[in-house]
Amino acid sequence: MAEGLRHVRVLMVVPKYPYPVVGGLERQAHELSKALSGLGIEVWALSHLFDGSQLASEVVEGIWVRRIPWSDRKAFRFARAPFDLMWTLWRYRRSYEIVHLHQFSWFSIYVTLAAKLLGKQVMMKLSTVGTRSLPGLAASRLGGIKLAIFRMTDVVIAMSRQSLDELCDIHFPPGRILMTPNGIPVGPHDVRMEDAAERPALCRVVFVGRLNPEKRVEDLLNAWKAVVAGCSRPTSLELWGGGPLEPGLRALCTQLGIADTVVFRGHVDAVRDHLRDMQIFVLTSSREGNSNAVLEAMAAGLPVISTRVGGTPMLVGPAGADWLVEPGDVSGLGKCLLKLIEDDTTRRQVGQAMRERIVAHFDMRRVAGTYAAAYGLLASGRRNQVSAASDPVVSG
Numbered sequence: 013m014a015e016g017l018r019h020v021r022v023l024m025v026v027p028k029y030p031y032p033v034v035g036g037l038e039r040q041a042h043e044l045s046k047a048l049s050g051l052g053i054e055v056w057a058l059s060h061l062f063d064g065s066q067l068a069s070e071v072v073e074g075i076w077v078r079r080i081p082w083s084d085r086k087a088f089r090f091a092r093a094p095f096d097l098m099w100t101l102w103r104y105r106r107s108y109e110i111v112h113l114h115q116f117s118w119f120s121i122y123v124t125l126a127a128k129l130l131g132k133q134v135m136m137k138l139s140t141v142g143t144r145s146l147p148g149l150a151a152s153r154l155g156g157i158k159l160a161i162f163r164m165t166d167v168v169i170a171m172s173r174q175s176l177d178e179l180c181d182i183h184f185p186p187g188r189i190l191m192t193p194n195g196i197p198v199g200p201h202d203v204r205m206e207d208a209a210e211r212p213a214l215c216r217v218v219f220v221g222r223l224n225p226e227k228r229v230e231d232l233l234n235a236w237k238a239v240v241a242g243c244s245r246p247t248s249l250e251l252w253g254g255g256p257l258e259p260g261l262r263a264l265c266t267q268l269g270i271a272d273t274v275v276f277r278g279h280v281d282a283v284r285d286h287l288r289d290m291q292i293f294v295l296t297s298s299r300e301g302n303s304n305a306v307l308e309a310m311a312a313g314l315p316v317i318s319t320r321v322g323g324t325p326m327l328v329g330p331a332g333a334d335w336l337v338e339p340g341d342v343s344g345l346g347k348c349l350l351k352l353i354e355d356d357t358t359r360r361q362v363g364q365a366m367r368e369r370i371v372a373h374f375d376m377r378r379v380a381g382t383y384a385a386a387y388g389l390l391a392s393g394r395r396n397q398v399s400a401a402s403d404p405v406v407s408g
């Protein structure tokens with residue numbers, strides 16, 4: 013790394029910085045911060061106090077985190093947060109040159125305005141697409157004002173071609189768009205590949221995610237009914253994660269006659285460690301950005317069956333394209349599941365291809381290198397050239 017880049021100082025802004033949050037956005041921010049620190053970049057984080065056990069200032073796995081007060085009363089929080097953020101950003105203004113925001117929200121609107129008043133560079137990630145991203149923003153209350161503040165951002169991070177298209181629709185300068193995927197730390201212990209002669213007595217299929225409407229788990233359960241009816245070997249479907257739809261989904265399992273083959277695990281700690289014991293990963297969302305769950309499944313050497321949304325086609329690449337279906341395609345989902353459950357050879361081959369792809373493209377060290385190059389351009393006054401640092405796996 014060039015010596016000058018070692019002096020770039022970055023402030024990560026995440027409303028709920030780990031821990032105890034274990035959501036995908038928060039984990040991305042934390043793992044990226046650690047990887048950047050390993051490259052010699054000074055990184056610290058700004059969040060708010062969202063748990064009674066937290067301190068206003070603490071070090072989390074080597075990353076200093078500063079947290080501002082946060083009221084449970086929305087009106088009070090809405091009025092106070094801008095002043096707390098402005099004070100904190102001003103007080104520590106000599107500790108950062110670049111503000112890195114991980115989603116567009118009211119929290120990031122306040123931070124953007126404060127950072128620009130202080131003459132700081134702002135980088136913003138589009139963490140999702142569609143109604144939760146720029147189109148939804150434009151259509152929302154005060155959408156014009158929100159878009160005007162969004163355009164104040166120096167660099168926007170796009171993780172998929174769909175995000176790029178949304179930025180083009182609002183005429184955001186292309187030279188200021190950094191295309192890079194999410195990443196995860198990749199190590200040799202992530203995966204336990206099956207021996208070619210091994211056939212698990214039980215083929216275990218796993219879904220990982222909140223049981224919320226956008227995950228469309230009811231599609232998975234309806235497809236699973238056909239899988240159970242057509243499968244010649246013992247198999248089970250495990251749902252890792254809780255959520256408001258769980259009671260209704262349990263009732264649907266009983267209605268479909270599949271309750272004895274579906275296991276509701278609730279919250280699962282150390283998901284990556286347990287994924288090694290699974291055979292197939294499935295995700296049925298109606299929208300995704302770059303799914304951490306997909307990345308973790310790929311790191312574990314699992315074949316991924318998913319909906320063709322957001323950045324997922326880019327994540328799984330050509331080797332995984334045949335196992336993607338459109339949201340709501342229950343029949344296609346069932347066929348993909350049945351094929352990989354029955355065909356051990358294909359299942360292993362696809363899983364190995366997923367593992368190879370994540371090592372080649374989505375190791376967090378590679379992703380951190382992309383960000384480091386972008387920070388260097390931004391810090392040296394070349395924000396209109398940041399697109400040159402984009403990762404070809406997204407932009408190609």
